[in-house]
Ligand SMILES: O=C(O)CCC(=O)C(=O)O
């Protein structure tokens with residue numbers, strides 16, 4: 075089994091005149107992918123490889139700074155938003171049963187004009203992250219519309235719970251990740267670059283550097299590779315969306331293994347996590363209540379407690 079590639083051209087960013095026939099076709103291809111795999115590559119979205127490269131390049135400038143320059147921007151130090159900021163190597167365990175992941179990250183969760191950014195050391199960092207966040211936001215609203223339509227539901231069923239993306243009342247986050255070279259002599263038992271997990275929110279976009287490395291658990295129980303494909307956006311269903319659709323759309327487990335011993339390559343990725351508004355109540359859209367309704371913000375906070383450790387899941391880290 076492979077991850078399908080869907081041509082998004084008819085509904086790409088800026089495109090306003092999609093025909094009813096093309097819309098139906100696009101919805102049908104996406105629906106099949108969300109049901110069978112939970113992951114799909116979109117090509118011709120309007121987000122270019124050049125945009126992705128620029129965000130990765132400026133992110134690397136930040137990650138290469140000495141630790142003392144990054145510490146003031148740590149996740150947990152922003153009063154208005156508990157998830158915004160820098161996450162150091164091994165700090166997070168996406169699979170809590172493993173040692174900390176061998177990755178560093180910077181989460182852009184708050185666009186509040188008053189927050190501090192590493193602008194002195196990395197001029198342009200803020201602007202590049204924020205502009206890319208906004209591009210991904212626009213694309214995500216398009217995908218959420220198609221998801222509603224593909225299930226024969228109202229076009230706004232999912233979008234209307236994502237009105238506050240980009241404010242501190244919504245947890246959507248652009249996360250830039252850096253995976254440094256791995257010294258196999260110093261790896262802890264069971265340690266990975268990114269432990270097995272599924273994402274928490276509604277949908278996620280992933281952009282990888284050419285090294286690739288992401289693997290996705292298929293419904294038949296095997297890991298399949300999700301390689302880098304230039305110019306595409308990898309889209310996956312996340313846990314709240316699986317719950318919302320009563321398990322019709324699949325939130326697939328994924329991971330990033332260590333490179334082979336002696337392979338000292340680095341790796342980068344960008345993940346845009348789309349989260350419903352904190353106050354949105356997620357209720358199974360077939361009305362059958364397979365899962366009890368849950369508030370998006372509460373659900374996200376609980377999930378962070380698992381991956382960052384119970385004591386330091388939120389403000390107090
Ligand atoms: O680095 C990647 O390719 C994926 C990262 C990921 O799955 C995550 O941060 O949730």
Ligand SMILES: [Fe+2]
Pocket residue numbers: 271272273328
């Ligand atoms: Fe993930």
